[in-house]
Amino acid sequence: MKSLNISPEDLYSRAGLARAITWVESKREDHQQQARNLLADVMIRTGKARRIGITGVPGVGKSTFIDNFGSHLTSLGHKVAVLAVDPTSRRSGGSILGDKTRMDKLSVDPSAFIRPSPAGETLGGVARKTRETLLLCEAAGYDIILVETVGVGQSETVVADMVDVFLVLMLPNAGDELQGIKKGVLEVADIIAVNKSDIDEKAALRAARHYKNALHIMTPADPSWLPPVATISGETGSGLKALWKTIENHKIVTERSGSHDKKRSEQQLRWMNSLINDGLMHAFKQHPVVNAEMSSIIQKVADGEMPASLASDTLLKTFLQ
Template sequence: MQDITPDDLTTRAGLARAITWVESKRADHQDKAQHLLAQCMPKTGHARRIGITGVPGVGKSTFIDNFGSMLLEQGFKVAVLAVDPTSKRSGGSILGDKTRMEHLSMNPNAFIRPSPAGETLGGVAKKTRETLLLCEAAGYDVILVETVGVGQSETVVADMVDLFLVLMLPNAGDELQGIKKGVLEVADMIAVNKSDLDEKAAKNAARHYRNALHILTPVDPSWDPTVSTISAGKNRGLLELWSVMEAHKKATIESGSHSKRRSEQQLRWMESLIGESLMQAFQQHPNVQTALPPLRNDVASGDIAASLAAKKLLSLFMAHPTH
């Protein structure tokens, strides 16, 4: 495969090829991807990174399509990335979303990329982070990172963006409709979508979310999370939502928390990659591979303490390096 330079990323075809390297498990592709990323780093860091999540049926695809199209009309270049650790079927939810984002998918200033299906959460997150950097180097101004998983994927996405938006429904019985406290804790903004279906219910839901947010510690000390009512399908409230996002950017940059947030995200990412690499090396160590099955059986049967088994395995790993 021909080498790719940062200049090649200016075309969607070149960017797609570079992301294929990032996603590949081949050692030579990974080496090329890391070399390209190193060249791209000076061109990264300037885009708006916005995370988006929501319960099934909340209208994420319509929101991203219409919100992204509005940004395109304002002259921005928009990339949409997805983290989906739960789908192992090609043509799953995000691939379907790509076909439903009709306006974005046809616009040359937009780029949509689903995460590889069937990967572990950590693997998907790693590829999404690197894809995000490539999109920034390619000149995209706004990166929308969508999570279609439930649970841990929300916090993973929140840890790679500047602002995390949670979309909610206006009338789903219980106003907190299964959204876990952990998701609200990482929310910078909540938007009650489809408010045109029942405006009274949307306002009631918004009030409940504001009350819930008041008892939680804000993600950022310089920003109190906001709650809005919108109707993405009717293009209502989207411009106002962007204005709130602009206010968030201004407040966090002035307070210094924007740069601090990004720095802390980078350090946590580095530590995570070190942990993943160490675990991979540990599991591939020949002595560990030999000793692990019987020790697993002994731990499962209660014949040996888990702490002692772990100590034995780590001793084998550290006492007999493979390199």
């Protein structure tokens, strides 16, 4: 891949932003260094966007919801970027690529930018690239960033740790709604929205009551904010205006309580610590002496000839020397 010089001003063009994100996603060290330098230059332009995380069970209609919700936001004069965290793309083929083609409105909206996550990455790798892409989109003038979690498992909590408000979409007519919700997802949810209420309004309202009852017995992620439960239709657009008002109210409440700034600061520090851990692990695995001893020690641990504690101590001492 040919190196390209990109200035902070180039990010204001879609082509320049796309090239910068390619640097972020590249595995080449020189490209990664260029991306870090660019991020350092534009950090002063970041931090002002509304960061919204979105997750939902399979079939909940995330693509349609994001298409119509994002279009509603652009109609209000906002610039919207849609990013994805998809750690399962190696197995599933990366459904966000299909989602992009199904977002008929946003895909042709000049005020919107859609970027799928890199295919075949580990969760940590995708999260790192998504965080840096988010900052580039903010520097490019996008004032609302929608971060969609496509995969399952830890991706929900990872996305929740890079956004200001975390929205969980639910189905109205699932037989065992509460059993299908992971406790960890509810613990990080700021808003729950029962989607597809146009199909069965009574079922949607009934499901909303269930979720409200479940939330009452849990400790909210933010002491200043009790997560509300809304009923919406991503297909018809019903409830989307009210949902946006709820998100705006969340910003007002959390900024007034100070939890918004506190959350942003804690996210930055956790990200820094995560990058340090990643860097140390990379350096550890690249250490020539550690690399030479690793195979034999791994085999001894696997065969039960050496305890894991002694093996780790041995390798760490070698690394530190």
